[in-house]
Amino acid sequence: MYSGKIGITTTVPVEIIYAAGRVPVDLNNIFVAAPDAGSLVAYAEARGFPQSACAWTKGLYGVIHRYGIREVVGVVEGDCCNTFALCEVLKSEGIVVHDFGFPSSRRADDLQTRMERFAEELGTTLATADAEKERLDDIRKLARRLYELADAGCVPSGDLFGGLLNTSDFFGDPERCRKELADAVARAEKDSAVSDRERIRLSCVGVPTIITDLWDTFERLGGRFVDHELPRQFALLNGIGDGMVETYLRYTYPYDVFRRIEDVKKEAGKRDVRGIIHYIQSFCYRQIEDRLWREGLDLPILTLEADRPGGIDERSRTRVEAFMERMTQQGRTG
Numbered sequence: 001m002y003s004g005k006i007g008i009t010t011t012v013p014v015e016i017i018y019a020a021g022r023v024p025v026d027l028n029n030i031f032v033a034a035p036d037a038g039s040l041v042a043y044a045e046a047r048g049f050p051q052s053a054c055a056w057t058k059g060l061y062g063v064i065h066r067y068g069i070r071e072v073v074g075v076v077e078g079d080c081c082n083t084f085a086l087c088e089v090l091k092s093e094g095i096v097v098h099d100f101g102f103p104s105s106r107r108a109d110d111l112q113t114r115m116e117r118f119a120e121e122l123g124t125t126l127a128t129a130d131a132e133k134e135r136l137d138d139i140r141k142l143a144r145r146l147y148e149l150a151d152a153g154c155v156p157s158g159d160l161f162g163g164l165l166n167t168s169d170f171f172g173d174p175e176r177c178r179k180e181l182a183d184a185v186a187r188a189e190k191d192s193a194v195s196d197r198e199r200i201r202l203s204c205v206g207v208p209t210i211i212t213d214l215w216d217t218f219e220r221l222g223g224r225f226v227d228h229e230l231p232r233q234f235a236l237l238n239g240i241g242d243g244m245v246e247t248y249l250r251y252t253y254p255y256d257v258f259r260r261i262e263d264v265k266k267e268a269g270k271r272d273v274r275g276i277i278h279y280i281q282s283f284c285y286r287q288i289e290d291r292l293w294r295e296g297l298d299l300p301i302l303t304l305e306a307d308r309p310g311g312i313d314e315r316s317r318t319r320v321e322a323f324m325e326r327m328t329q330q331g332r333t334g
Helices: 014-019 027-033 037-046 055-066 083-092 108-122 126-150 157-168 174-194 214-220 229-234 244-250 257-270 285-296 314-333
Strands: 006-008 024-026 071-077 096-101 200-206 223-228 275-281 301-306
Touching: 006 014, 006 055, 014 024, 014 108, 014 126, 024 027, 027 037, 027 055, 027 157, 037 055, 055 083, 071 083, 083 096, 096 108, 108 126, 108 244, 126 157, 126 174, 126 244, 157 174, 157 214, 157 223, 157 229, 200 229, 200 257, 200 285, 200 314, 214 223, 214 314, 223 229, 223 257, 229 257, 257 285, 275 285, 285 301, 301 314
Parallel strands: 006 024, 006 071, 071 096, 200 223, 200 275, 275 301
Antiparallel strands: none
């Protein structure tokens, strides 16, 4: 089904892939949307991946083999620390792997050198990719409009999450992505006259959740996510109209957590966010950063953790209910 396309393990400069006449496929988006996502994890475990490894890493491996992807871009610096080992396994199995990394120096010249090397490897140039960015930025403008409408409270949490997240690869079909975003914007603009600003306004930080009904759970309890940190960053809303290097330097996820915290703090203030949900993935090194988020954000924070894809477990549901009750009580006394 995906033969001839290039899988990506996280957001990369997709403009380069499109400029090379290739089609990017975000492996994460396929994994989390799969109706049998758990079986993809089980497949990796049957092939020797440990039970204690992150389910996202195992899911990506399962997607690659289930859907016949033979070429992958692995982000080996600025993302998951498991990706390097995953790429080694894939290479041993005959998968073509392109390594890409966001330099920890966050220097423009270092990033440009890596982008140029990546472009050359795929048979294109950074100048051609910059021209491709103009086409994709036109679609990102729709994602930015959806994000603006979310501030008015008229975009359901799940619609905002999906609308932003899918710009990581544009479905491998930019015109389809344009249409879906345009439809989502039209629905939100139609609903703007009856937007529900009485809901408790929330922000979600951390890696994209593997809990399939998390947004619906909060919505039923009177919450609404008006910001999803990483999907918003994947959409590169702050780089629309700018060059490739400048845009991907502003992209916070691959760099230190302190810039991410400042970014979320700024957005939370602008959007009157009342509470933060920090989602962490089991067996992920980013769990250690939870303390830094709590120290850096002056808002109530609920940390949720999950291992495998599926619905919210009862323990987490109880914690969500208690958190939302506290938020409701604060709203009444505030």
